[in-house]
Amino acid sequence: MAKSLNFQRFFHSVKSNLKVEEEPIRKLISLLETDRFQAAVSLTKSEIISKNPQFQALSHLYQSLANSFPPLASSLSSALIASCAQLKLAEPALDIIAHVGENQHPSPSLHSINLLLENLVSTRRYSDTLSLFSKIDSWGIRLDLFAYNKAMQSCVKSGDIDRALALFKRMKEKDWIVPDKFSYNVLISGLWKEKRGDDAEKLFDEMLGRGISPSEVTYNSMIDGYCKSGNLDAAFSVKGRMLISGLKPNVITYNSLMNGFCRARRTEESKNLLAEMEANGLVPDGFTFSILFDGLSRNGDTEAAVDLFEEAMRKGFKIDSYACSVLLNGLCKDGRVSKAEEVLERLVKKGLVPTTVIYNTLVDGYCRVWDVDAAIRVVESMSSYGLKADRFTYNSLINAFCKMERMKEAENFVIEMGENGFGPSIETFNSLIDGYGRANNFERCFEILEEMEKVGLKPTVVSYGSLMNAFCKNKKLNEAVKLFEDIVDKDIAPSVQIYNILIDAYSASGDQHKALELVDNMKKSGLSPDIITCNSLIKGLCKHGHVSDAQILMHKLRDEGLRPDVITYNTLISGYCSASDMHKALQLREEMKQLGVQSSIATYHILISTMSNHGKIKEVDELYHQMLQENLAPDFGMYKTMISAYMRSGDGSKATALQKEMAERSMPIYEMS
Template sequence: MVYQCQKSNMAAKRVTLLSQLSFTSQKKPKPLSTLSTQSSSQATNTNEKHETFVLHHHECHHHIQELTTLLQQGQTEAAQTLTKSLLSSKSPSDLFNLFSFTSYSLKLSFSNILFSLLAQSKMHSEAMELYKAIRKEGMQPSITSLNLLLDSLVSLNKFDGTLNLFEEIIGSGFRPNKFMYGKAIQAAVKLGDLKRAYEFLDDMKQKGVNPSLFIYNVLISGLCKERRIREAEKGFNEILERKLVPSLVTYNTLIDGYCKVGDLEKAFGLKERMVKENVEPNIVTFNTLISGLCHAQRMEEAKWVLKEMEAHGFVGDGYTFSILFDGFLKSGNGESAMALYEEMKGKGVGINRYALSNWLNHLCKEGDFEKAEEVLQNEIEKGFVPNEVVFNTIVKGYCQIGDMNRAISMVEHMEKLGLGPDYVTFNTLIGKFFEMKEVESAEEWVKKMREKGVSPKVETYNVLINGYGKMNVLDRCFAVLEEMERDGIKPNVVTYGSLVNCLCKNGMLLEAEITFKDMISRGVLPNVLVYNTLIAGNCAAGNLTDAFKYFDEMVKGETGPTIVTYNTLISGLCKKGRITEAEALLPKITSNGCSPDVITYNTLLSGYSNEGNAEKCLDLYENMKSLGIKPTLNTYHPLISGCSKKGIELAERLFREMEEMHLTPDLLTYNVLIHLYAEHGDVQNAVSLHREMIDRGICPDKMTYNSLILGQFKNGKLLEIKDVVDDMKAKGLVPKADTYTLLIKGYCEHKDFIGAYVWYREMFENHFLPRFTICKELVIGLKEQGKSQEAQIICLEMKAKGMDNWNSDEDVSELAV
């Protein structure tokens, strides 16, 4: 009797609920027109509504009874079908509430059916609401329905939702199964949260749930994407330890990982292993290996893998050929790329947008614009639908060579095909016009951009600021900044970086600092380029105190200094003659995670070379070699010069070492050595090097000839000097004050004052004046050799030119009388 009474009460409650739900679903707001109708119409409408309500009430009651019967009879599929049809007219929460007063077992069965249907229908929000309602009732959805929902969430890339649900499942005390852990780990890996993924892995192991091959494959994939190849190898080994059999997916994933880090030997080794384990490679395996070889520019081997792939019965697809195509282009083999393109056309294999853009970019860089346009037109005729990126590639190519008419013609071609130029197109044109200093044209295209409905982006404003900055129109730079803010475009770090760069280049360091502070106050964090620009600007101005102030900010903040930062500071210190302080920065470079490079050592070498400290130069040279830093020509310039006082043998040894490193001597190197030989009076070797540099196509300059002149003086061969000067003139090098001074001084030292006077006359007639000390020596020498007339001419000419000290020197002024 008690049971029947309870059953009767539950039925009554269900009927009441049905009535409320039915009435609610039928209730609609009254139209305004019905407010003025007669009472008879109102009565009619009320009767119609009542009849509809009653019918709907009976219909719902009938469906619930039918569902209850089906569930009691265990006819689950029929119950699912009926529930699915009810979902088209009822909300999930309404249906769940209809069963809230049934028995526990019926309520749980219906909840699982409803939950599974929501998961299958991708109604995730409703499923999550239902999950909470079920849990509130003290029930737990079935493993099958939870698996369905987790799988559905992952399939739609709702990884955060997947993890939230999984955490709720664990928090409810439910013991997840292998599938659930797999989906949670997959979601964590997709979000790049490998730490969390491994926490789930550890948790499942602790709870005695053995990881599946799927889980290991997912983890290995995540590790390989982050290039954590050693950890991926550990995952592979764990698969073997757990007696799981690696699948084709496992092998392909790890092979791809090896290719990503450039370990092609291990990639091919793993491919051989999979064959031995009777896992046949597929087209993905071969494409991955081809991609790795192309990335390493090992194109011949890539072609061999293609042949092997075809031997296995696989036909290269668009992706295969695109990989090879891109590889040929990156390795600079345009001919092979062209041949492959023709092969693709012959086989009917279409080229993708990425490969086509690269191909067009290559042709544009090679200056073959006609071919680029021909290729594009052929692809369009074959049905290829280009996008803005493809056209922008050719527009950019024309801009790079300054052919703006054809660049604009390509924009017009885009528009004829129904493609509107985007902000990248306009930025390219505007930037090039600024580079060509055609400001009006640049501003005209900014106007056209707006007219065509393309809103300038922050990159556009950055192009404008950079363009005006390079033209030193700084007021326009700041006007653009104000315009950005009016248009609601927030300046970014590139915007401020351009402004700071312009100001520093113009020596406006105070304004640069104010801009820098304004940047920070607006919440734009400076990057390393901004700091380096400020440091370089202050170093160039000799303001090392402020340079180190910015450096200290970098070290204390989140923006770590780079090797460029340190090299700039070292250069600034060396220019101030503070070489020891500059060298003291070397250990700080390594302690901050950087490594000194060849520029670091070359700068220090130059500093010590200017001081004439040969020992330090040699120490630094040996140190950089021991660190594996390959010297450059800029290493040997100061090195040979700085070590010149140590004797010609050391300089010759360094010169030989330079050539052994396959470094071809340049003009500066030859000049240093020729000068060194000249100072030692070794004219033969000086002249030999002079011939060698000419044979190598290096044109000598005035310094070369001045050194050769010096060598002849050192050797006492005065008759040869005129030939050297004549050769110099024949090469189009007009002697200037330094050469004439050297000639006059040299002849004076050899007491050939008439010879010196001849060069003085040429110097004077070419509108150059010798220094007072040289004139004085020449005048006195001429006087001593009885050439008073020549001496007096020099005095009168110098006096007429107003040379300083001429009238105040008694020995010389007497000659002018």
């Protein structure tokens, strides 16, 4: 009777503020008084869902009830927090926590706190998770394994692995809590992400030493970590231990291994893993195919990527939109844009819904091969799937028209872009500067720089670099130097790329002394010359017939820690070919092999063209065969060179075979006039 009278006094005192019916609150208090906690949580959730006004301002409800029923404060806050956590309403729960702390009320239960911690982590509110963890720790609540795990998980997700490790140490040594699989899995994964493989190995060994059996997640984290660090042998060793433990590799395991082999350019072994995966009854997912499509394309073998696509289609495997975009990107970068469009059409017939990213890949692909009409056709077809061109779409078109010096059309697309809600970006303006620079319209270039400022975009080093590059390409070196000085006066720090533009220009003009002076200035400003800097110097020497000096410079730079790349070697090989010194040119190609520098199509194009011009058709055949062995697919230029060589030597059958091959690869067929 006393409790009922007490409730009546409370109800009348707060009725004007809460504006509620009596029954739900009376029932809630009754349930908490009789320790029917779960029923109290169910009632609270039901009232929140039904939008009962008295349960909409939960922190106010908590304050009012806790002040009137102090003995129920802890169970009340626990019930309200648990209800909010289960309904994924973090804010009112955090407000209640704040009131508990401010008014020094009894703490809610750790169970309800853990529910809230889980809710915060699941919604990626890692900072709030850690703040809550610290708050309840300061209240003297004895933390359990679950709370520690959520805090460590939040640290890892926030990129603070050291704080996670400190919590792990404290959990074990201060609170005497034994870690579980989840604890180790979170930390091992976090350490690998931070490229701390040695520490991940130590934790893995500690886990085994404690007698905690690794799960699939543990093994997959170790395998993925080793693969990304390039230690494929260790990855396979872990896979072996996984099998011995009785666990079977899953799709994630195989995806990690395939990704590792693709990164190492060992694509054949990746395909073997795919076969093993299927033999074990596992179905490849979209990520599996995206890994293989990307690996094969990066390795220059888009034909194998297409073969894999055909195999996937025959077997009925699903190619998702991401895997599709990866395959199309590889084909487009290889110049096989019509093939990419054919692939998309077939997937659409199988039910794939195209994305803007997929269409942008095709648009950019056609722009790269200067087929702007096809690019515009693709843009127009987007509307049939409810898609619209975005800023990337327009920038691809604008950049292509600028590269082709069709500036009126480029400007028209800038206008259309704005009409469709996309203001020009830095990239848009940079393309325009580059285009007008190519067209020698430098006055318009400076106007565009002013327009950028008017719309609130500050010209970047790239903006000025485009104009400087245009000056240099048009042999206006003095103007380029003046612009360089203006950049410095504007307190814009010149980048390595800016220096490289001038170094390349001076080298090309034969002023090697001035080029080297700029290299010294670059070093004094705290910048280090890169391989592009060196290639410019080497190209300048080769252009003016100093090929031997260029090769000496290459070896000197190598001694200083700069590794020559394929462009370095191609420049020198071209220099020796121009000097008709095929012996040294071929020697350099052998040196490339020994140093692990991958030849490019350009390498073989230089050598084959020179051999062809000297009538050495046998050597042409040998080089072409070696190129194919290196998984380098011929491009249009290579086909043109080979067909011309065979036709000049009177071998029309080989020329015809290559023309047929071009048709099969959906490339324009080259025919000698």
